[in-house]
Amino acid sequence: MRAVATPMATQVQPRSRPVSKAVPVEPAGPGVADAVHAVVWRSGLLTVTAIARRELGALFVSPIGWVVAAVFTFLVSGFGFIGTVLAGQQATMEGVSNIITGLLSLILIPVLTMRLIAEERSQGTLELLLTSPVRDWELAVGKWLGAFAFYLLLLATTLVYVVLLAVYVPDKTTIAVAGVSIRVGALDFGLIASTYIGMLLVGAASVAIGVLASALTKNQIIAYVVTLFGLLAIWYTAFLIGFFTTPPLSLFFDYVAGYYRYQPFSLGQVTLRDTVYFASLAVGALFLTTRLLESRRWR
Amino acid sequence: MSHNSGSLIEVQGLTKFYDERPAIQDVTFSVPKGQVLGFLGPNGAGKSTTMRILAGFLGLSAGQASVDGYDVFSHSLDVRKRIGYLPETTPLYNEMRVAGFLDLMCRLRGVSPSLRRARVDHAIEVCGLEERRSEIIGRLSKGLRQRVGLAQAIVHDPKVLILDEPTAGLDPAQTRETRTLIKEIGRQHTVILSSHILSEVAATCERVLIINQGRLVADDTPQRLTEGYGRDRGLEIEMLVRGDAEPSVIEAKLREVAGVDEVVVTAEGEHLWRAVVSGRSAGLREELTRAAVEAGLGVREVQARNLTLEDVFLSLTGDDET
Numbered sequence: 001m002r003a004v005a006t007p008m009a010t011q012v013q014p015r016s017r018p019v020s021k022a023v024p025v026e027p028a029g030p031g032v033a034d035a036v037h038a039v040v041w042r043s044g045l046l047t048v049t050a051i052a053r054r055e056l057g058a059l060f061v062s063p064i065g066w067v068v069a070a071v072f073t074f075l076v077s078g079f080g081f082i083g084t085v086l087a088g089q090q091a092t093m094e095g096v097s098n099i100i101t102g103l104l105s106l107i108l109i110p111v112l113t114m115r116l117i118a119e120e121r122s123q124g125t126l127e128l129l130l131t132s133p134v135r136d137w138e139l140a141v142g143k144w145l146g147a148f149a150f151y152l153l154l155l156a157t158t159l160v161y162v163v164l165l166a167v168y169v170p171d172k173t174t175i176a177v178a179g180v181s182i183r184v185g186a187l188d189f190g191l192i193a194s195t196y197i198g199m200l201l202v203g204a205a206s207v208a209i210g211v212l213a214s215a216l217t218k219n220q221i222i223a224y225v226v227t228l229f230g231l232l233a234i235w236y237t238a239f240l241i242g243f244f245t246t247p248p249l250s251l252f253f254d255y256v257a258g259y260y261r262y263q264p265f266s267l268g269q270v271t272l273r274d275t276v277y278f279a280s281l282a283v284g285a286l287f288l289t290t291r292l293l294e295s296r297r298w299r
Numbered sequence: 300m301s302h303n304s305g306s307l308i309e310v311q312g313l314t315k316f317y318d319e320r321p322a323i324q325d326v327t328f329s330v331p332k333g334q335v336l337g338f339l340g341p342n343g344a345g346k347s348t349t350m351r352i353l354a355g356f357l358g359l360s361a362g363q364a365s366v367d368g369y370d371v372f373s374h375s376l377d378v379r380k381r382i383g384y385l386p387e388t389t390p391l392y393n394e395m396r397v398a399g400f401l402d403l404m405c406r407l408r409g410v411s412p413s414l415r416r417a418r419v420d421h422a423i424e425v426c427g428l429e430e431r432r433s434e435i436i437g438r439l440s441k442g443l444r445q446r447v448g449l450a451q452a453i454v455h456d457p458k459v460l461i462l463d464e465p466t467a468g469l470d471p472a473q474t475r476e477t478r479t480l481i482k483e484i485g486r487q488h489t490v491i492l493s494s495h496i497l498s499e500v501a502a503t504c505e506r507v508l509i510i511n512q513g514r515l516v517a518d519d520t521p522q523r524l525t526e527g528y529g530r531d532r533g534l535e536i537e538m539l540v541r542g543d544a545e546p547s548v549i550e551a552k553l554r555e556v557a558g559v560d561e562v563v564v565t566a567e568g569e570h571l572w573r574a575v576v577s578g579r580s581a582g583l584r585e586e587l588t589r590a591a592v593e594a595g596l597g598v599r600e601v602q603a604r605n606l607t608l609e610d611v612f613l614s615l616t617g618d619d620e621t
Contacts, residue, residue, distance in 0.1 A: 031413055046409075050403060057394075058394055123390050124390030127356055127386045128390050128451070130355070131355055132407040133376050133407070133409060135376065296356070296357065297357065297375075
């Protein structure tokens with residue numbers, strides 16, 4: 001760990017790295033890969049994935065990611081799976097999906113998203129990002145994608161329970177997978193699939209709202225609290241107001257209540273109306289985030 | 300937008316308000332390709348604001364600024380492709396490793412995949428980070444962090460480098476290293492760097508802009524600034540003389556010399572006097588020596604006090620103490 005005395009001293013070290021001398025000043029020749037890269041780069045997708053990759057990496061090297069994963073796994077297996085399946089004797093994924101959409105997405109997603117932009121702001125790295133040729137929407141979407149990917153990984157761990165059910169449910173049925181017939185537990189796979197689609201949509205919208213809250217402040221705690229209350233308001237408050245009001249007002253609140261919008265997925269129905277609801281929440285939140293980031297140039 | 304092909308950076312009447320308070324007002328300058336330009340001013344003078352506007356991070360209230368012919372406001376993305384920027388606080392992703400971080404910066408700046416590896420290696424080599432390429436940035440010392448900051452600024456081979464206080468907070472050895480590095484980099488790039496340390500600007504820059512309270516107050520080479528200012532202001536000469544005479548007599552004798560404005564004599568030891576003389580004549584040192592010898596004094600030392608950039612700076616920024 002000894003500090004190097006001068007920069008020049010390290011340069012004469014006999015380390016052969018032949019490429020470093022021959023760096024052309026102008027961008028490379030007309031390689032096909034580079035041409036493709038130039039086109040794709042213009043679309044912004046590469047910056048989005050670069051930002052998302054870093055975000056995902058940061059979650060894995062920080063304790064936050066592991067704590068979230070630990071709490072998630074513990075609660076999902078304890079209350080979602082063991083409670084429902086073993087104690088309640090129901091061979092469904094209902095317990096798992098209910099605890100994820102009803103509780104964990106509310107309290108854990110804000111933990112994943114709170115640092116996304118707030119930390120960049122407080123550390124000053126936002127200046128590094130926004131003085132690179134990165135468009136504001138690329139930053140917003142990249143941040144969203146990074147945290148959403150982590151949420152997807154968490155969701156993926158719950159597939160273990162589907163496998164467990166499929167193996168241990170006494171009623172067996174035969175299904176064909178890629179031409180091979182296998183005997184698995186007689187589960188309602190359509191219902192399970194629609195539940196997962198619902199959980200994906202809930203996660204996508206919640207993470208986007210978290211990104212927006214994180215762009216509002218440089219304080220991560222504030223970002224957490226704003227996200228938590230924002231999600232609570234969308235999920236339950238509208239539902240409660242709808243409960244205590246009469247039509248036509250209650251119709252409106254019933255529609256905007258995330259709780260009602262998720263219900264069809266848990267019943268096996270994937271409807272366009274509810275998909276559009278969650279997708280527009282996600283897109284709307286990311287759009288506002290982009291606008292917030294842009295506003296620095298007008299102030 | 301600029302049509303002057305000779306200069307890489309064009310700034311016209313640049314003004315920026317934070318709420319009601321002007322951070323910079325009517326700043327105009329241009330930087331030709333290849334120049335190393337120093338931005339000098341006290342803290343809060345508007346250096347960082349100007350640099351942030353050029354780097355596309357902040358908007359502007361009035362005026363125009365362009366880099367390589369692209370307007371920083373309407374063609375922000377084109378500008379940002381062409382600059383490498385090191386913010387004042389050297390923000391870095393602490394959890395990343397040096398090479399990985401530089402690779403990320405390449406990706407964000409559109410360096411094509413076939414060049415990426417070579418560019419990262421090049422930046423690491425120029426900044427003397429070979430030994431540290433796989434170390435975690437959060438564990439590096441301040442000086443090494445600064446080198447990583449410089450490496451990320453040059454990694455995509457930008458046309459213009461904007462370095463905000465690149466040596467702030469470094470110890471003297473690190474400062475010297477960083478200056479050497481900037482000089483090295485300055486051979487291939489156009490560089491704007493800011494500083495409130497005068498010797499730094501004098502050591503690294505071909506040209507100095509002095510900014511105070513948001514306004515440009517000087518624009519010249521470090522040499523010409525000190526020379527020109529010295530001519531207006533006159534010289535200050537310090538003499539050490541030996542003799543039995545009273546201080547008032549010595550003072551009177553020296554005052555007789557043509558061109559002398561002011562003489563202050565203080566006791567330095569037994570029969571040893573220090574005289575500080577200010578005046579405006581070209582051969583003042585010789586004249587003073589002759590006068591002292593004729594008055595029967597032994598002359599031990601005659602020294603012209605060098606005017607430094609510091610004197611110029613302090614007088615231009617209205618905080619004259621010398």
